[in-house]
Amino acid sequence: MDVRVEDLTKRYGQVTALDGVSQAFPSGALTAVVGPSGCGKTTLLRCLAGFVAPDRGRLWMGDRDVTYTQPQSRDAAMVFQSYALWPHMTVFENLAFALRLRKVPRRDIEQRVREALDLVELDRVPGIGERRPRQLSGGQQQRVALARAIVVRPQVLLLDEPLSNLDAKIRHRVRVEIRALQRRTGITAIYVTHDQEEAMSIADMVVVMEGGRVAQAGRPEEVYAQPKSPFVAEFLGSTNVLAAVMDPDGRILPSAAGSLIFRAEDIRLASPQEPAPAGSAWVDGEVVDVLFLGAGYRAYVRVGEEVIMADHRTPMPRGAVRAVIPLEKVFAFSRD
Amino acid sequence: MNATGPPAPSLRGRPRGLPALALRAALVAVLLAAIVGPLAGLVLWSVAERWHWPAVLPQQVGLKYWARITQGDLLAALTRGVAIASVTTVAALVAAIPVSYGAARARLPLGPVLLMLFLLPQAFPQLPVFASAAVLFYRWNLAGTYAGVVLIHLVGGLVYAVWTMTAVFRAIGEDIEEAAINLGASVTRTFFRISLPLALPGVVASSILVFIYSLDEFTGTLLVGAPYVTTLPVYMYTASLGYELQIASVTALVLMVPGVLLLVLMERFLRAEYLAFFGRL
Numbered sequence: 001m002d003v004r005v006e007d008l009t010k011r012y013g014q015v016t017a018l019d020g021v022s023q024a025f026p027s028g029a030l031t032a033v034v035g036p037s038g039c040g041k042t043t044l045l046r047c048l049a050g051f052v053a054p055d056r057g058r059l060w061m062g063d064r065d066v067t068y069t070q071p072q073s074r075d076a077a078m079v080f081q082s083y084a085l086w087p088h089m090t091v092f093e094n095l096a097f098a099l100r101l102r103k104v105p106r107r108d109i110e111q112r113v114r115e116a117l118d119l120v121e122l123d124r125v126p127g128i129g130e131r132r133p134r135q136l137s138g139g140q141q142q143r144v145a146l147a148r149a150i151v152v153r154p155q156v157l158l159l160d161e162p163l164s165n166l167d168a169k170i171r172h173r174v175r176v177e178i179r180a181l182q183r184r185t186g187i188t189a190i191y192v193t194h195d196q197e198e199a200m201s202i203a204d205m206v207v208v209m210e211g212g213r214v215a216q217a218g219r220p221e222e223v224y225a226q227p228k229s230p231f232v233a234e235f236l237g238s239t240n241v242l243a244a245v246m247d248p249d250g251r252i253l254p255s256a257a258g259s260l261i262f263r264a265e266d267i268r269l270a271s272p273q274e275p276a277p278a279g280s281a282w283v284d285g286e287v288v289d290v291l292f293l294g295a296g297y298r299a300y301v302r303v304g305e306e307v308i309m310a311d312h313r314t315p316m317p318r319g320a321v322r323a324v325i326p327l328e329k330v331f332a333f334s335r336d
Numbered sequence: 337m338n339a340t341g342p343p344a345p346s347l348r349g350r351p352r353g354l355p356a357l358a359l360r361a362a363l364v365a366v367l368l369a370a371i372v373g374p375l376a377g378l379v380l381w382s383v384a385e386r387w388h389w390p391a392v393l394p395q396q397v398g399l400k401y402w403a404r405i406t407q408g409d410l411l412a413a414l415t416r417g418v419a420i421a422s423v424t425t426v427a428a429l430v431a432a433i434p435v436s437y438g439a440a441r442a443r444l445p446l447g448p449v450l451l452m453l454f455l456l457p458q459a460f461p462q463l464p465v466f467a468s469a470a471v472l473f474y475r476w477n478l479a480g481t482y483a484g485v486v487l488i489h490l491v492g493g494l495v496y497a498v499w500t501m502t503a504v505f506r507a508i509g510e511d512i513e514e515a516a517i518n519l520g521a522s523v524t525r526t527f528f529r530i531s532l533p534l535a536l537p538g539v540v541a542s543s544i545l546v547f548i549y550s551l552d553e554f555t556g557t558l559l560v561g562a563p564y565v566t567t568l569p570v571y572m573y574t575a576s577l578g579y580e581l582q583i584a585s586v587t588a589l590v591l592m593v594p595g596v597l598l599l600v601l602m603e604r605f606l607r608a609e610y611l612a613f614f615g616r617l
Contacts, residue, residue, distance in 0.1 A: 072522065098521075
């Protein structure tokens with residue numbers, strides 16, 4: 001079921017959390033809503049869940065206008081950042097709670113709880129159903145929270161920073177599992193995160209938010225390759241921002257009139273004598289430091305008053321260099 | 337851990353030289369004197385059948401006055417007090433649970449004002465508050481009745497109930513409730529199936545506080561209840577007024593028993609995480 005919002009606006013006193021957001025979330029896809037804290041992504045999700053009533057705008061799930069529908073009757077199950085498992089109930093009771101509400105027969109409840117635990121790969125943990133949330137690890141609690149949401153077979157799955165309480169190693173694994181689960185069930189998932197890498201790796205579509213508005217939306221590769229604003233470019237990757245403009249030959253000249261944005265991985269450090277190839281931008285500088293990052297090296301290059309980062313697979317020269325960037329990888333914006 | 341290794345030296349509780357030890361000993365002695373001293377006096381008086389000045393210890397020791405427990409009036413005052421405390425506790429809970437839940441969730445209009453209102457009677461000296469209440473109660477024919485005493489106990493009891501339970505409900509994350517609502521539970525069902533069971537330890541602790549408060553309450557009971565409704569504290573007061581210090585001591589010791597027992601119980605129920613939210617408007 002696809003989800004659409006139109007002109008969604010929400011103010012808290014002086015703060016505008018959502019500023020006329022219009023966005024479609026395609027059916028059966030995983031859409032990541034990403035942005036820095038305070039960009040309105042959580043408010044958007046809470047509007048979708050029905051916990052926040054928008055001041056203006058409309059909200060659609062399929063053909064149904066759910067703008068003023070109670071959260072109980074939205075058919076959009078949510079996974080909370082804190083998991084919000086009920087500590088006084090066992091895992092089985094946590095999962096069965098919503099099924100009992102729906103008057104599902106007792107035998108079917110057991111069947112469906114088992115299926116849900118199977119989907120999140122908790123079925124192999126012995127006696128999982130009788131345990132209480134407190135007795136589980138963070139990763140297991142996260143899976144129980146996920147299972148509790150999908151056991152009701154919702155049309156829409158809402159995930160609010162579901163991995164932020166896990167340590168890095170488990171986070172990567174659970175992220176892959178969430179993606180696999182979403183693919184298998186074909187559920188429409190809306191996934192809020194502040195982590196741009198997580199968003200791009202997991203999603204069919206990313207929606208980058210800034211200041212209560214959608215800054216850019218599209219396929220992850222598209223948004224990464226063609227950022228529409230300096231904010232999006234900076235937010236999505238390790239990026240250099242130079243106060244500069246390019247002359248017709250591709251030479252980068254310091255200037256307050258414009259911003260040039262390019263990623264560390266797109267820079268090639270060449271010898272200052274080497275002429276820059278056609279179709280590239282270039283600037284001369286001096287390597288001040290090189291860090292070994294494991295997969296490669298990162299050089300810090302002083303360019304005039306500023307320092308830019310350049311990533312290489314191989315060890316890099318020190319001293320004077322010419323930084324060369326393919327023209328299509330340079331995003332030029334004029335400064336207001 | 338390696339079980340065969342030598343025992344690790346304890347890092348805690350290691351005395352740091354003689355001065356520290358002496359200081360600690362002195363502190364313990366002062367505390368013991370402050371706590372045990374008056375208690376020892378009570379115990380001595382309760383068994384002193386004859387004790388005339390200037391003797392340091394009673395001349396004749398016996399359980400004559402303890403035997404009074406089994407006779408009518410003391411026991412009657414105790415059961416009366418327990419009955420009043422039970423009714424007060426139930427009434428305080430019924431009133432305080434919705435108020436404190438509403439205040440904790442900021443769903444109550446003027447929640448902070450309401451909380452202050454409950455605290456207000458405690459901000460003034462007890463005696464004038466209760467005295468003016470007593471005047472009102474005489475006008476309403478509540479003086480000397482059980483209902484009157486319960487009402488006067490509720491003035492203080494509600495403060496404890498509302499303030500502790502607001503803290504308890506605040507300690508329960510709102511997302512815990514939202515998770516239930518999100519999965520289709522009504523607000524009422526969410527409250528009774530999720531919030532209240534989670535708050536139960538705090539509710540029990542809060543009831544114990546109210547119960548003990550009511551059992552030990554003196555000023556209001558004396559002004560409103562006496563002479564028809566006498567509880568143990570009032571009984572003790574009357575006894576000591578008549579220079580029956582032995583009876584007063586026995587009463588005080590009897591009165592301590594439920595208090596100590598319940599406080600031990602409460603200590604198990606009132607979790608540290610509630611205290612973080614205690615006293616916030």
